[in-house]
Amino acid sequence: MAAPKGLLRGNSMATTSLLTFAILGLAWFVGFASRLFAIVRFESIIHEFDPWFNYRATHQMVATNFYDFLNWFDERAWYPLGRIVGGTVYPGLMVTSGAIHWALEAINFPVHIRDICVFLAPTFSGLTAIATYLLTKELWSAGAGLFAAAFIAISPGYTSRSVAGSYDNEGIAIFALQFTYFLWVKSLKEGSVLWASFCALSYFYMVSAWGGYVFIINLIPLHALILIIVGRYSSRLYISYNAFYILGTLLSMQIPFVGFQPVRTSEHMPAFGVFGLLQIVGAMQYLRTRLSRSQFMTLFVGGLTVTGILGTVFYFALVAFGYVAPLSGRFYSLWDTGYAKIHIPIIASVSEHQPTTWVSFFFDLHITAAIFPVGLWYCVKNVNDERIFIIIYACTAVYFAGVMVRLMLTLTPVVCVLSGIAFSYIFEKYLKDDPSSSNSKDGAEKATLYDKPKAKKTLTVNEPASQQEESVGMNTKSIVSVVLMLLLLMFVVHCTYVTSNAYSHPSVVLQSSTQSGGRVIMDDFREAYHWLRENTADDARIMSWWDYGYQIAGMANRTTLVDNNTWNNSHIALVGKAMSSNESAAYEIMKELDVDYVLIIFGGMLGYSGDDINKFLWMVRIAEGEHPKEIKESNYFTEAGEYSVGPQASETMLNCLMYKMSYYRFGETRLGYQQAGGFDRTRNYVIGKKDITLEHIEEAYTTENWLVRIYRVKKQENRPTIKYTERQLRSKKAPAKGSNKKGTFRTATKV
Amino acid sequence: MSSSVKVLQNLFDNYQKTTPQKLKIVDAYMFYILLTGIFQFIYCVLVGTFPFNAFLSGFISTVASFVLAACLRIQVNEENKEEMFGMHMRSAPLLKKALTKPAYWRTYGTYGATAFLLAVYICDWKAVGQYIPLWNKRYISDGLKQCNDSFFVSVPQPPAEK
Numbered sequence: 001m002a003a004p005k006g007l008l009r010g011n012s013m014a015t016t017s018l019l020t021f022a023i024l025g026l027a028w029f030v031g032f033a034s035r036l037f038a039i040v041r042f043e044s045i046i047h048e049f050d051p052w053f054n055y056r057a058t059h060q061m062v063a064t065n066f067y068d069f070l071n072w073f074d075e076r077a078w079y080p081l082g083r084i085v086g087g088t089v090y091p092g093l094m095v096t097s098g099a100i101h102w103a104l105e106a107i108n109f110p111v112h113i114r115d116i117c118v119f120l121a122p123t124f125s126g127l128t129a130i131a132t133y134l135l136t137k138e139l140w141s142a143g144a145g146l147f148a149a150a151f152i153a154i155s156p157g158y159t160s161r162s163v164a165g166s167y168d169n170e171g172i173a174i175f176a177l178q179f180t181y182f183l184w185v186k187s188l189k190e191g192s193v194l195w196a197s198f199c200a201l202s203y204f205y206m207v208s209a210w211g212g213y214v215f216i217i218n219l220i221p222l223h224a225l226i227l228i229i230v231g232r233y234s235s236r237l238y239i240s241y242n243a244f245y246i247l248g249t250l251l252s253m254q255i256p257f258v259g260f261q262p263v264r265t266s267e268h269m270p271a272f273g274v275f276g277l278l279q280i281v282g283a284m285q286y287l288r289t290r291l292s293r294s295q296f297m298t299l300f301v302g303g304l305t306v307t308g309i310l311g312t313v314f315y316f317a318l319v320a321f322g323y324v325a326p327l328s329g330r331f332y333s334l335w336d337t338g339y340a341k342i343h344i345p346i347i348a349s350v351s352e353h354q355p356t357t358w359v360s361f362f363f364d365l366h367i368t369a370a371i372f373p374v375g376l377w378y379c380v381k382n383v384n385d386e387r388i389f390i391i392i393y394a395c396t397a398v399y400f401a402g403v404m405v406r407l408m409l410t411l412t413p414v415v416c417v418l419s420g421i422a423f424s425y426i427f428e429k430y431l432k433d434d435p436s437s438s439n440s441k442d443g444a445e446k447a448t449l450y451d452k453p454k455a456k457k458t459l460t461v462n463e464p465a466s467q468q469e470e471s472v473g474m475n476t477k478s479i480v481s482v483v484l485m486l487l488l489l490m491f492v493v494h495c496t497y498v499t500s501n502a503y504s505h506p507s508v509v510l511q512s513s514t515q516s517g518g519r520v521i522m523d524d525f526r527e528a529y530h531w532l533r534e535n536t537a538d539d540a541r542i543m544s545w546w547d548y549g550y551q552i553a554g555m556a557n558r559t560t561l562v563d564n565n566t567w568n569n570s571h572i573a574l575v576g577k578a579m580s581s582n583e584s585a586a587y588e589i590m591k592e593l594d595v596d597y598v599l600i601i602f603g604g605m606l607g608y609s610g611d612d613i614n615k616f617l618w619m620v621r622i623a624e625g626e627h628p629k630e631i632k633e634s635n636y637f638t639e640a641g642e643y644s645v646g647p648q649a650s651e652t653m654l655n656c657l658m659y660k661m662s663y664y665r666f667g668e669t670r671l672g673y674q675q676a677g678g679f680d681r682t683r684n685y686v687i688g689k690k691d692i693t694l695e696h697i698e699e700a701y702t703t704e705n706w707l708v709r710i711y712r713v714k715k716q717e718n719r720p721t722i723k724y725t726e727r728q729l730r731s732k733k734a735p736a737k738g739s740n741k742k743g744t745f746r747t748a749t750k751v
Numbered sequence: 752m753s754s755s756v757k758v759l760q761n762l763f764d765n766y767q768k769t770t771p772q773k774l775k776i777v778d779a780y781m782f783y784i785l786l787t788g789i790f791q792f793i794y795c796v797l798v799g800t801f802p803f804n805a806f807l808s809g810f811i812s813t814v815a816s817f818v819l820a821a822c823l824r825i826q827v828n829e830e831n832k833e834e835m836f837g838m839h840m841r842s843a844p845l846l847k848k849a850l851t852k853p854a855y856w857r858t859y860g861t862y863g864a865t866a867f868l869l870a871v872y873i874c875d876w877k878a879v880g881q882y883i884p885l886w887n888k889r890y891i892s893d894g895l896k897q898c899n900d901s902f903f904v905s906v907p908q909p910p911a912e913k
Contacts, residue, residue: 193822239822246815253807260803282821289830290765299758 016142023146024133028126031153034496035122035163037504042521044118044165047506049547049564051167052554055117057085058094058167062101062113069094070256076559077549078571079541079593087256088567092176092209093169096120121162121171129153131178132416138185139379139386140421143428148420154495157364157412160503170409173210178413180206180216181393184244185386191236193243200247207252214267214331215410217252219396220244221274223389228281232385238282245275265325269315280307334403352406361401363502364408366494367487368419375418378425394418426484430477508551510608510707522606524707525551528599531701532556532710536597543590544599545579545612545619546572552599561593573626576619579612579658580631586657587696590713597700598711602662605669605706607681613662614682617643645680649688661711664692664699777824781817788813 038047046055061069070086077083097116104111129149137145152158161170180202187195207213224241227233249262249271262268280303288296318324326332333339337355361369376394379387394414401411472480505511510522532542533556541559542552549563562572578589590598603611612619616636623631635652638644645659653659667678667690678687700712724730770778788810795806871880881887 191826193819193826235825239825242818243822246811246818250808250811250815260807263807287762290762290769298754 020133020142020146024130024149027129027149027153031125031129032122034154034499035125035159037163037500038506039118039164041504041511042506042509044115045506045508046114046118046167046554047163047165047508048168049507049550051117051165053550053564054093054167054169055114056550056554057089058097058117059113061094061098066095066098077553077563077565078568079559079561081568081571083565083567087259088565090169090207090209090211090257091255092205092207093120093167093172095208096172097167117167118165121166121168122164124172124175125153125158125162128158128175128178128413131175131182132413132420135178135182135185136417136420138182138189139390139417141424144417144420144424146420147423148417151368151416151419151491152413154492154499155365155368155412155416156495156498156503157408157415159495159499160364161409163499163504165506169210170212173206173212174409174413176202176206176209177212177216177410181389184220184240185389187240187244188236188385188389191234191239193239196240196243197247199240199244200251203244203248204251204254207258208255212410213252217248217262217268217271219393221271222396223392224274224278226388226392227385228277230388232388233281233285234385235282235285237385238278241278242275245271264323266319266327267331269324273311273315276307276311280304334400337403353404356402356405356408360405360408363498365412365415367491368415371422372415372418375420375422375425378421379418390414390417423484423488427481430472430481433474510606522705522707524703524705526555527703528701528708528710529555531703532558532597532599535701540596541594542597542599543575543578543593543595545575545601545615547615548599548601561595569622570626573623576623577627577631579616580620580623580636580656582652582655583657583660583695583697585630587713590696591716595713598661598697598713600658600661600709600711602706602709603682604662604666604680604687608707609682611662611682611707612658613645616658619658644685645683645687646685647688654689659689660692660694661697661709663687663689664694664709666706667691771829774824774828777820777827781820781824784813784817784820788817 046052057069057072060072070091072085073082074085075082097113097120100120101111101113101116104116129152132152133142133145133149135145136148158174161168162174180199183195183199183202187199203213203216206216220241224237227237249268252258252262253260263272284296284299284303287299315324319326329339329343333353365372372394376391379391383391397407397411397414400407508525510524512520512522514520529552532540532552536542536558539559541561542556543561544552546562546564546566549560549565552558552560553563562568562575566572574589574593578586578593581589601608601611602613603609604613617633620631620633620636624633635650636643636656637653638648638650640648645653645663663678666680666687670677671679671681676686678690679685680687694711697711697713699709701710702708791806791810791813795810800806870876871883871886877890881890
């Protein structure tokens with residue numbers, strides 16, 4: 001590139017670096033800023049459900065120390081059972097926040113740990129942009145890298161899981177993912193053990209951060225396998241894969257949660273298999289130069305078939321004898337999509353695990369969803385070792401994103417990379433002023449005569465002018481460039497709109513607008529949790545559905561029975577059974593579990609559709625899975641087979657604990673003067689049973705908009721007295737009468 | 752069967768003739784590592800996996816050493832020069848220069864000493880830190896540390912037990 005004249009003349013490398021730094025810095029700033037909508041509108045608060053647990057764990061770590069956190073046994077969750085937090089959590093997120101907190105404290109710049117947790121994800125989004133730039137630079141060029149960095153800074157697929165306040169694993173995991181992939185591509189290109197070791201270290205960070213590390217440890221072996229099959233084996237591949245696999249496996253087993261899984265479960269077996277295969281292929285490459293062709297072939301064919309058969313037999317034997325666990329339910333349901341609904345209803349019930357609709361693809365990716373196949377095509381046409389990697393990544397990511405909405409997150413980075421490549425390629429061709437453009441204009445004019453039969457003679461003249469890549473006229477070039485620029489502008493507008501309206505809801509606070517456009521804030525959740533915090537005993541046990549467990553533990557600081565970790569299906573089924581049974585049966589269960597308070601979410605007064613009555617069928621299904629004799633889902637439907645809480649609802653439905661708790665005193669509310677009482681605004685009809693009496697529980701608190709309702713479990717009543725004549729067993733002695741009564745003085749004492 | 756034996760014999764002779772001394776040393780090392788790995792595996796099969804961590808760490812360490820030595824061998828091998836794109840080894844010039852040229856000693860020495868002191872600070876390494884003049888004040892018992900009076904400073908106290 002010729003040195004530009006004028007202000008920045010002379011050093012073109014200086015201009016390139018300046019532009020790179022400026023663009024990456026702006027991408028970081030824009031990414032950070034566009035994630036702050038919720039903070040600006042409400043306050044700096046942790047959102048959703050899962051982040052509350054992460055915050056509580058981080059707080060615990062900062063208040064005590066790292067080893068106390070690793071060995072923490074939480075007796076305030078999963079009430080009678082407790083939870084071993086140290087061994088069931090990915091510590092990367094907490095350690096990152098803790099490290100930043102420690103570093104800031106060390107320079108006497110105190111920041112509260114909550115603020116660090118809230119702003120961690122936007123900060124790491126900038127780092128993700130930089131990692132994406134590095135990855136795309138290795139794959140294609142620096143220009144493509146800058147495009148990709150800009151795309152991923154604001155792409156809604158990534159923003160959805162990393163807004164300020166969303167303190168969840170994905171915030172740092174996507175950065176670790178991109179950085180690991182960059183280091184892998186770099187080490188493959190260089191064939192260096194140093195880069196492969198850095199890759200292993202970055203993989204270690206990824207393992208500590210997110211359960212999705214399984215994607216990395218399967219994608220990289222798949223890449224190595226495809227390279228071998230396609231005939232691109234080289235000693236660089238041998239060196240980088242081996243160093244990465246060995247060091248990465250050793251490091252990944254340091255995380256307590258991962259433990260022995262890399263040698264025990266089927267998800268990690270492909271990596272091991274490819275490792276063995278690489279040794280064989282490496283040995284054969286070594287032998288190839290030393291033996292004649294026939295000798296080599298006998299050794300090759302014989303050895304390979306024997307080892308191949310042995311390997312597969314060995315693997316299946318290990319699985320059969322239980323040494324190696326088969327694919328776990330979570331990952332098996334990605335292949336067999338109907339599996340979870342039948343066997344593991346908990347996985348099927350999470351809304352994030354549903355299949356993706358095409359609307360989500362457009363909503364989360366906008367134009368990049370349409371443009372990334374172009375980048376993919378260019379990678380296929382100009383293929384080399386690292387572009388095979390991105391091709392495989394794109395194909396697998398597209399499949400997984402189609403299976404589960406939550407995995408749109410893993411699709412977004414590769415879509416940004418490939419769109420960056422596509423845009424860079426097009427702009428490189430179209431923004432440059434070609435000296436051969438005058439020739440191409442003639443070529444273009446002649447090309448228009450192609451269709452007419454007379455112009456057959458001019459065909460031969462056309463051939464040299466229009467080669468494999470047709471040179472296009474200056475006008476076409478400018479029009480295309482301008483149109484693409486407009487597309488990019490619309491992308492930015494769309495991303496900002498989506499982030500602002502769809503993904504910036506704290507979900508702890510609800511908002512709606514009045515007729516005149518003013519904003520109404522409904523803070524019922526925090527109101528209820530604060531009531532719990534102030535008005536209940538410190539060791540009170542709260543029963544609720546598992547969605548709210550983390551929030552109750554975090555904000556109300558009370559012991560919960562089940563929470564979002566969902567590690568114990570039977571315990572959740574017990575709670576579900578209690579919610580679906582009639583009051584007396586439920587009281588038995590609540591006594592067994594030592595429950596003091598019950599908390600439910602009720603949206604009928606507001607029209608809030610995420611309440612417990614809408615989730616109730618899942619409670620029934622999960623309970624039915626464990627107690628099929630007592631709970632049957634069909635009992636809760638009307639005669640026509642639909643799910644209703646109106647007058648046609650079945651008796652079981654109208655008498656179950658959930659119904660009673662939701663609609664207690666609701667029949668007395670009216671929307672207007674002439675309206676019927678008890679009109680449920682979420683379901684849009686009047687409820688079936690309006691006069692509800694509670695026998696074993698009493699209402700403790702209902703929030704302002706009836707969103708959260710808390711009930712106190714009453715102590716058992718005194719045993720009823722039975723008249724002597726109705727007793728089954730009578731005592732031998734005569735009943736006490738008058739002065740014969742025991743316990744009274746026969747002689748009156750005189751004072 | 753006999754043909755494969757002949758093939759292996761051929762192979763071995765070829766190996767003896769064509770491999771340079773450097774690579775033979777690495778190969779001997781790799782063979783030794785392989786033996787240790789096999790012994791550990793046989794032990795595990797016979798005696799059981801009880802401290803599974805111990806078996807895993809030992810076995811994977813041998814595999815790791817073997818594999819990393821293989822990587823080194825590939826990089827040093829003359830036959831692979833075209834593929835290596837510049838990774839082809841040349842033994843570390845940094846280390847060689849540091850050890851042989853006296854002009855470099857002062858700079859490298861300062862870097863090394865600073866890195867060492869930084870490590871002592873970060874890890875709070877008491878075994879070494881207690882001998883560093885001003886730094887060892889942190890190990891003196893708390894009562895003395897709080898006090899700013901001059902007539903206590905000169906009395907040395909043994910480092911506080913933890």
